[in-house]
C-alpha cells in the first residue's frame with residue numbers, strides 16, 4: 001500500500017507540474033552552469049552548445065550571460081562559423097547581458113573578445129515553435145495536445161486512486 005500511496009503522490013505532483021507547464025509562459029536561463037560566460041577549458045570546448053541542447057527554449061524566454069572583461073554578440077550563422085565580430089546584430093559588454101527570444105529558430109552567440117570565440121566561447125540556441133500562444137498557424141493543434149496530456153495524466157491519477165482503494 002505504501003508504494004501505491006507514493007505513486008499517487010507522485011502522479012499528483014506530475015499533474016500539478018503539467019498544469020503549471022501550460023500556464024507558465026517564460027523562463028530565464030543563466031548561461032553556463034557555475035562559471036557563467038567564460039572561455040571554456042580546452043578539454044571542454046563544446047560546453048555551451050551542450051548546455052544549450054540540454055534546455056528547451058521557447059519564444060519569450062530570456063537567457064542571461066554573466067561575465068567579467070568579456071562581451072556577448074549575436075551574429076549570423078556564417079559569422080558564428082568564422083568567429084567574425086565586425087558587425088554584430090546585438091552586442092553587450094556590461095557583465096550582465098539579458099537577451100529575450102522573440103522568434104523561433106537558431107540564434108548564434110559568440111564572445112566579442114579577440115580569440116575567445118575560436119577557443120569555444122560560442123553557442124547556438126535553438127528556440128522551439130511549440131509554445132501555442134505565439135504560432136498562429138498551429139495554435140489549434142498545440143492546445144489539443146496540451147488538453148490530451150492533461151486528460152492522460154488525469155486518467156493516471158484516477159487509476160492510481162483505484163489501485164489505492166483495492
Ligand SMILES: *[C@@H]1O[C@H](CO)[C@@H](O)[C@H](O)[C@H]1NC(C)=O
Nearest residue numbers: 040041042043044045046047
Ligand atoms: C577537464 O580537465 C579538468 C582538469 O584537468 C578536469 O577537472 C575536468 O573534469 C575535465 N573536463 C572534462 C569535460 O573532461
Ligand SMILES: *[C@@H]1O[C@H](CO)[C@@H](O)[C@H](O)[C@H]1NC(C)=O
Nearest residue numbers: 076078079082084085086087
Ligand atoms: C565579417 O562579416 C562582415 C559582415 O557580415 C563581412 O562584411 C566581412 O567580410 C566578414 N569578414 C570576414 C573576414 O569574413
